[in-house]
Amino acid sequence: MKPLAGVRIADFTLHAAGPFCTHMLSQLGAECIKIESAARPDIFRKPHPVYGRMGPASFDQVASNKLSVRINLKDAKGIALAKKLVGVSDLVCESFRPGVMERLGLGYDEIAALKPSVVMVSVSSSGQSGPDSHFAGYAPLFGAWGALGYLTGYEDGPPIEMRHAMDHSVGMNAAMAAVAAVYRLRQTGRGGHVDISAREVACSLVGEALLFAAAGGEPARIGNDHLRMAPHGVFRTREEDRWLTIAVRTDDEWRRLAKLIDAPHLLSDPRFETEANRHTHRRVLYGEIEHWTMTHEAGEAERKLQAAGIAAHISCNMKDIAHDRHLRERGTVVDVEDTTGRERAALKAPIRFSKSEVGMTRGTPRLGEDEDYVFGELLGLSREDRDVLIDQQVIY
Amino acid sequence: MTDEAAAPPLAGAIAVEISRGVAATHAGRLLCTLGAETVLVEPPQGHPLRREPPLLPPAYEASTLFAFLAAGKKSITCDLTNPAGRVELSALLDEADVLIHDLRPDERVKLDLDEQTLRARYPRLIDVSVLPFGAVGPKADWQAEEINLIHASGEGFLLPNGLAAELFPERPPLKVYGHFAEYQGGVVAALGALSALVGRAQGGAESVDVSIQDAALAVGAFALQRFGDGSLEHRSTRSFKYGGVLECADGYVELLTLEERQWGGLIELMGRPDWMLDPALSDSLERSRRGTEINREVRAWALEQRTADVVARAQALGVPMAKYARPAEVLSDPHEAARHLFQPVEIPGAGRLPVLSTPFHLDGTALPLRAGPPRLGEHQNLLMARRHRERPAIVAEAS
Numbered sequence: 001m002k003p004l005a006g007v008r009i010a011d012f013t014l015h016a017a018g019p020f021c022t023h024m025l026s027q028l029g030a031e032c033i034k035i036e037s038a039a040r041p042d043i044f045r046k047p048h049p050v051y052g053r054m055g056p057a058s059f060d061q062v063a064s065n066k067l068s069v070r071i072n073l074k075d076a077k078g079i080a081l082a083k084k085l086v087g088v089s090d091l092v093c094e095s096f097r098p099g100v101m102e103r104l105g106l107g108y109d110e111i112a113a114l115k116p117s118v119v120m121v122s123v124s125s126s127g128q129s130g131p132d133s134h135f136a137g138y139a140p141l142f143g144a145w146g147a148l149g150y151l152t153g154y155e156d157g158p159p160i161e162m163r164h165a166m167d168h169s170v171g172m173n174a175a176m177a178a179v180a181a182v183y184r185l186r187q188t189g190r191g192g193h194v195d196i197s198a199r200e201v202a203c204s205l206v207g208e209a210l211l212f213a214a215a216g217g218e219p220a221r222i223g224n225d226h227l228r229m230a231p232h233g234v235f236r237t238r239e240e241d242r243w244l245t246i247a248v249r250t251d252d253e254w255r256r257l258a259k260l261i262d263a264p265h266l267l268s269d270p271r272f273e274t275e276a277n278r279h280t281h282r283r284v285l286y287g288e289i290e291h292w293t294m295t296h297e298a299g300e301a302e303r304k305l306q307a308a309g310i311a312a313h314i315s316c317n318m319k320d321i322a323h324d325r326h327l328r329e330r331g332t333v334v335d336v337e338d339t340t341g342r343e344r345a346a347l348k349a350p351i352r353f354s355k356s357e358v359g360m361t362r363g364t365p366r367l368g369e370d371e372d373y374v375f376g377e378l379l380g381l382s383r384e385d386r387d388v389l390i391d392q393q394v395i396y
Numbered sequence: 397m398t399d400e401a402a403a404p405p406l407a408g409a410i411a412v413e414i415s416r417g418v419a420a421t422h423a424g425r426l427l428c429t430l431g432a433e434t435v436l437v438e439p440p441q442g443h444p445l446r447r448e449p450p451l452l453p454p455a456y457e458a459s460t461l462f463a464f465l466a467a468g469k470k471s472i473t474c475d476l477t478n479p480a481g482r483v484e485l486s487a488l489l490d491e492a493d494v495l496i497h498d499l500r501p502d503e504r505v506k507l508d509l510d511e512q513t514l515r516a517r518y519p520r521l522i523d524v525s526v527l528p529f530g531a532v533g534p535k536a537d538w539q540a541e542e543i544n545l546i547h548a549s550g551e552g553f554l555l556p557n558g559l560a561a562e563l564f565p566e567r568p569p570l571k572v573y574g575h576f577a578e579y580q581g582g583v584v585a586a587l588g589a590l591s592a593l594v595g596r597a598q599g600g601a602e603s604v605d606v607s608i609q610d611a612a613l614a615v616g617a618f619a620l621q622r623f624g625d626g627s628l629e630h631r632s633t634r635s636f637k638y639g640g641v642l643e644c645a646d647g648y649v650e651l652l653t654l655e656e657r658q659w660g661g662l663i664e665l666m667g668r669p670d671w672m673l674d675p676a677l678s679d680s681l682e683r684s685r686r687g688t689e690i691n692r693e694v695r696a697w698a699l700e701q702r703t704a705d706v707v708a709r710a711q712a713l714g715v716p717m718a719k720y721a722r723p724a725e726v727l728s729d730p731h732e733a734a735r736h737l738f739q740p741v742e743i744p745g746a747g748r749l750p751v752l753s754t755p756f757h758l759d760g761t762a763l764p765l766r767a768g769p770p771r772l773g774e775h776q777n778l779l780m781a782r783r784h785r786e787r788p789a790i791v792a793e794a795s
Contacts, residue, residue: 001595001598001599002595003591003592003594003595003599004591004594004595005595005598006598007594016618020615020617024587024614028587028591029595060621061617061618061620061621062617126731127735127757128757129734129735129757129760130730130731130732130734130735131730131731131734132731133731135711135718136658136711136714136716137716137718138652138654138716140636140640140650140652141650141652141716141717141718143650144648144649144650144718144719144720144721145718145719145721145726146721146726147721147722147723147725147726148572148573148576149650149720150648150720150721150722150723151573151574151723152555152556152570152571152572152573153556153560153570153573154556154560154564154567154570157556157559157560157563157564158559158560158563158641158643158648159641159648159720160555160556160557160558160560160570160572160641161557161558161635161636161640161641161650162572163554163557163634164615164616164617164618164619165551165576165612165615165616168614168615168616168617168618169580169583169615171615172580172583172584172587172611172614172615173583173755173756174756175587176426176583176584176586176587176590177754177756177758179587179590179591179594180405180406180430180590180758181405181758182594183405183406183590183593183594184403184405184406184407186594186597187408188403190402192402192405192758192759193757193758193759193760194756194757194758195756195757195758195760196755196756197735197755197756197757200732200735200737200755200756201755203726203732203737203752203755204579204752204754204755205572205574205575205576205579206573206574206723207464207751207752208460208461208463208464208465208574208575209460209573209574209723210723210726210727210738210752211452211460211463211464211749211750211751211752212450212452212460212723213722213723213724213726213727214727214738214749214750214751215452215453215460215746215749216453217450217453217460218723218724219723221573222573223570223571224543224568224570224571226541226542226543227448227449227450228448228449229541232541232543233543233568234543234547234552234568234569234570234571235568236568243547243553243568243569245543245544245547245552246544247540247541247542247543247544249541306538306539309539310539311539311540311541311544312539312544313538313540313544313545313547313548314547314548315547315552315553315569316547316548316549316550316553317550317553317628317629317630318550318619318620318622318623318628318629319623319628320550321549321550321613321620321623322620322623322624325534326529326533326534326535327533327609327610327613329532329533329534330530330532330533330607330610332607332609332610332613333620338624342624344621344623344624344625345620345623345624346620346621346624347613347614347617347620349614350584350606350607350610350611350613350614351584351587351588351591351604351605351606351610352530352532352604352605352606353588353591353592353595353602353603353604353605354511354602354603354604354605355599355600355602356591356592356595356599356602
């Protein structure tokens with residue numbers, strides 16, 4: 001059994017953040033019915049030239065495991081059909097700009113009037129309320145608004161753009177908040193409206209820095225440095241573009257590191273005697289450590305450091321991750337078949353339960369693939385009724 | 397349908413947290429802000445994050461990181477290395493719904509907190525383990541901090557992109573500021589705890605195993621998808637073809653035009669310069685090919701702009717643009733103020749300061765932060781209460 005078995009989602013989300021939320025919930029056991037139309041398919045079903053992506057889009061990673069139906073939301077009968085689907089659902093998820101669901105007649109107030117025991121999840125750039133709620137945005141803008149982008153970067157360089165990981169952080173927070181609301185629904189019968197703001201998710205990822213600023217501090221870009229630890233950074237190795245991360249947390253670990261890299265002179269150097277001193281002289285120290293890492297292959301150095309109890313890891317690319325034994329054994333990375341029948345690595349929802357199962361049981365649905373089940377079995381529409389709606393381009 | 401009287405989602409639920417790292421501490425904070433009574437069990441010398449810099453002025457008594465992550469929690473000290481301490485913990489676990497922890501598997505056995513023992517002694521308790529590489533697998537006992545984990549998850553290798561990657565192509569890849577991977581671990585652990593709470597009604601309590609590496613990798617999913625599509629992403633080649641980070645006269649902005657009408661808006665924003673009216677550029681593929689050339693023009697233009705002015709004009713024209721806001725600017729932003737993202741709480745030695753609640757509203761409002769971080773052992777009397785009272789009374793008090 002999956003933990004969210006018996007929870008049904010009417011999923012109006014599009015693009016990355018919203019669909020990632022429902023993708024997580026569906027792997028946790030919710031039945032997720034994705035609503036699109038031939039007139040307005042999810043843009044992620046298509047290639048996108050601004051990303052320089054002419055081939056298949058990044059759709060499978062957020063759409064697999066879902067059921068697909070077509071509903072034309074530009075048609076009043078389409079809205080009526082959508083409301084029927086809402087009537088048999090526990091969760092309604094959407095990621096339109098604020099105001100669009102209301103305009104469609106599917107805003108939270110109307111839905112709650114129709115069915116009080118429903119949880120609605122809205123994912124947007126800036127939230128459903130506040131002076132900027134109408135702002136358009138994408139992942140890099142969320143990071144910019146939320147100070148995460150400003151704070152990330154080399155000390156002497158510009159801020160950094162957040163990419164898909166930002167969108168999916170929003171989706172993960174949305175999934176977490178949605179399950180909290182489902183828990184309340186199950187305990188008390190009370191529904192509710194979860195309103196996720198992407199820029200607030202960016203803020204939440206630097207919550208401690210924002211508090212420091214509130215106290216008058218001035219958090220700034222610090223590259224790969226840490227506010228306390230030294231040595232701490234990303235080091236070159238003998239291999240081209242193969243980097244090693246190292247973090248030394250205690251004096252004891254520092255002594256072990258100096259021994260491992262055969263540099264006893266560092267232990268007698270007052271510049272490196274205490275953590276505070278090492279931090280002050282971290283640039284010099286960086287060179288000393290890199291002197292050693294440059295003579296090693298990354299994997300070899302990683303093993304030696306871990307054997308000495310020092311936090312170290314290779315900077316992984318996706319090829320490393322696709323073949324990683326640890327991630328495979330945990331079931332984090334699994335092989336799936338894509339729509340063309342080709343096998344590729346994919347990620348399972350990142351939670352292991354001792355009893356419950358989690359994960360994908362089917363691939364990406366074709367547009368409208370599950371209408372027999374959803375319109376026929378769940379909503380009880382006859383074949384004839386459906387044919388009429390298809391002719392009228394309501395199911396379209 | 398705003399109903400301020402609605403109880404928070406976890407009202408009546410009780411969480412116990414035994415943590416050292418950021419991820420588990422963040423998970424506890426999320427459950428706490430969602431309404432669970434969250435009891436932080438600290439060693440007599442205090443939670444290690446209490447000493448993590450920077451400390452907050454003027455007294456320099458409270459750690460910024462700890463204050464953010466412990467706001468609203470209750471604190472008791474309990475020496476788990478001796479039997480009396482473990483008996484005290486047991487009194488807490490008897491009534492708890494969730495135990496969040498980052499104990500290694502060998503430590504769990506020593507403390508009688510391994511899965512089998514927990515299930516037998518506390519049949520309704522859900523235990524959530526939050527470790528750098530999870531509780532099982534060949535790297536389960538590996539050491540890692542944030543910088544190791546963000547690179548173990550693949551996101552580090554892909555940063556920086558855009559302007560910084562162009563300026564510093566030879567530099568090491570870059571971590572995201574702060575605790576990005578660990579915070580993902582916290583959110584995923586909270587999601588796991590909540591899912592198990594929902595599932596408990598049907599299948600009983602169970603154990604949850606969360607790995608920070610898995611969690612950070614999950615939000616980087618598209619890069620693995622693209623590997624399956626035959627392309628290995630690299631920080632030097634995954635920048636947007638044009639737009640991105642732009643330096644203005646008084647700071648930086650982000651510009652991203654993905655849709656046709658947004659490109660049209662950008663032409664207006666830049667005052668319809670001749671080069672943009674080239675008919676060939678009305679084709680998005682052509683723009684993608686000539687991205688470098690476009691960016692040269694856009695960057696030169698941006699240097700003449702002031703951030704507040706250009707962002708306001710851009711948003712009015714439907715051009716997605718945002719200022720790279722400094723933390724102080726976020727704190728004073730009227731939008732965030734209207735949404736009560738930051739709520740004043742009392743922090744020992746620092747006074748009342750605004751602390752971020754959660755990045756979402758429920759029932760039309762922000763979730764209330766009930767208190768600042770606790771002083772060490774501030775709620776020690778809870779232990780006594782637990783030993784002498786029945787669950788209904790405790791739940792009533794918790795809610």
